[in-house]
Amino acid sequence: xxxxxxxxxxxxxxxxxxxxxxxxxxxxxxxxxxxLAEQAKTGHFESMRARLAxxxxxxxxxxxxxxxx
Numbered sequence: 001x002x003x004x005x006x007x008x009x010x011x012x013x014x015x016x017x018x019x020x021x022x023x024x025x026x027x028x029x030x031x032x033x034x035x036l037a038e039q040a041k042t043g044h045f046e047s048m049r050a051r052l053a054x055x056x057x058x059x060x061x062x063x064x065x066x067x068x069x
Contacts, residue, residue, distance in 0.1 A: 015065040015066055018060060018065055019065055021056070021057060022057050022060060025052075025053040025056050025057045026053065026057075028049050028053065029046075029047065029049045029050040029052075029053040030046075030047070030049070030050070031046070031050060033057075033061055036050060036053060036054055036058075036061075037054075037058075037061050039054070040054045040058060
């Protein structure tokens with residue numbers, strides 16, 4: 001079981017963590033990152049899942065996450 005973080009601890013996401021989050025959000029939204037960005041640009045999302053995916057991962061669009069391996 002994972003221990004709880006104390007009030008002063010911060011869990012930092014690795015590039016692999018971020019890639020996994022992106023992949024999961026896009027799979028649930030049913031689109032590519034480019035398609036999702038276009039939906040955000042027009043303001044017309046195909047679904048609530050797509051809108052929520054953009055809120056969760058939109059800041060990572062076209063960010064070079066490099067390699068964590």
